[in-house]
Amino acid sequence: MVVIGIDPHKSSHTAVAVDQTGRRLGQKTVTADPDGLLRLRSWATQFGTGPRWAVEDGRGVAGRLVRTLIGTGATVVWVPPKLMAACRASARTRGKSDPIDALAIARAALREPDLPTAHLDQTALDLRLLSDRREHLVNRRTASINQLRWHLHDLDPALDQTHPRLTGPRAQHTLTTALSTLPASVRRDLALDLLTEITTLTQQITQLEHQLRTRVQPLAPTLLAITGVSTVLAAKIIGETAGITRFRSPAAYAMHTGTAPIPTWTANKPHYRLNRGGNRQLNTCLHRIAITQLTHHPPARTYRDNWTKHHPHATTKAALRALKRHLVNTIYRALTTDLT
Incomplete structure (x- = not known):
């Protein structure tokens, strides 16, 4: 069996092919455009009709590559960066380069034959894009609110104290009226500009949440029925999971989410430590659900x-x-x- 490891980048992709023992068979660097991907597929034909492709999990730069490979019938697996780094550190080759990383990716895929297989899931991709956009806007709104509060405290501390929340339309309207009555100044104008920006961002966030609700409710009724799973969290889970059929069991999915316990004992009573690997976005979703259930769901407290x-x-x-x-x-x- 031949495995082709790829180290993806914005402008180029470097591929290294290895046999079942991890011995290097060849390498190729192509540009990250349609012509480059065509040359990469043509180069791979020398290793037979069914090589296994392993790509470092960097979907910001590898998404187009993986979709192209899957579209041609290839089998592709995602290799976590930490797994690649561990294989690179354990190799005899010194240094760091694209070919060295691609070789480590291929050997990591050989060492871990049960890595989840990538597949085309446009629904999950759309939900992930919408969720990421919402999070970006929420972060921008939070930064603007923090700046606005400093201006409010300087203009009039009472304005800051009487408006504990600035994400609601009523509070935004009331604060706009209060600021308009203050004497004209640069700080007041900046506060009004920030308040206008917060209002606009809130409207965009609300629109994105409506889109997520429209897409998720008919798609995941069972998931939404779980206590603590909101529409936003459900969309995040579906988008980051990218197809539950990729995982052969709940244990494999737990490893992907970073919730599988890591043993830290020998000849003693079993102990386990925190798993800092896996998909941290999914891990964050699980943490929020767990905290909510401990407050509002008695079976969760009983289990704990x-x-x-x-x-x-x-x-x-x-x-x-x-x-x-x-x-x-x-x-x-x-x-x-x-x-189903």
């Missing part, structure tokens, strides 16, 4: 309490991680159910 009884020396954070791992099973079943 029972787990703590069986692990009397465990910390509160360890119990929360156990609940997140339990939630992965629930979300995996919900996503699978929504496919």
Whole structure:
């Protein structure tokens, strides 16, 4: 079996082919455009009709490449950057370059045959794009609100204290009226400009949330029925999962989300530590759901309490991680159910 590892970049892609033992068979660097991708496919034909492609998980620069490969019938797997870095560090080759990284990617795919396979899922891609756009706008609005509050405190501390939330239309209208009555100054004009920007961003965020709601509600009713899963979180989960069928089991999905426990014991009582790998976006979604369920969902509190009884020396954070791992099973079943 031949595996072709690709180190993708904005302007070029470097590919290295290896055999089943990890021995380098050849390498090719092409431009990241349609002609370059065509040359890459032509170069790969020398290794047979069915090489396995492994691409470093950088979807900002590798999305077009992966879609093109899948469109031609190729099998493609995503290789996490940390896994690639570990393979590069364990190799005898010194230094860092695109060919060295591509070789490490190919060897990582050989070492981990159960990596999730990439596939075309336009629905998940659309939801991820909308979710990312919403998060970007929310961050911009938060930054503008922070700037506005400093101006309000300087103009009149009472204005800041009487408007604890600035994301609602009523509060924005009231504050605009109050600022307009103040004497003209550069600081007042800047505050009005920031308030106008916050109002515009809020309208755009609301429109994006409406689009997400329209797309997600008919797509994932079982997922939305889980306590703590809002429309925004459901869209994020579907978009980042990019097809639940890529994962053979809840355990594989837990590894992808970074909730699978990591053992840290030897000849002793089993202990596990925090898993800092996996998809951090999905991990954040699970954390928010877990926190919400601990407040509003009695079965979640019961699960945490029972787990703590069986692990009397465990910390509160360890119990929360156990609940997140339990939630992965629930979300995996919900996503699978929504496919039928």
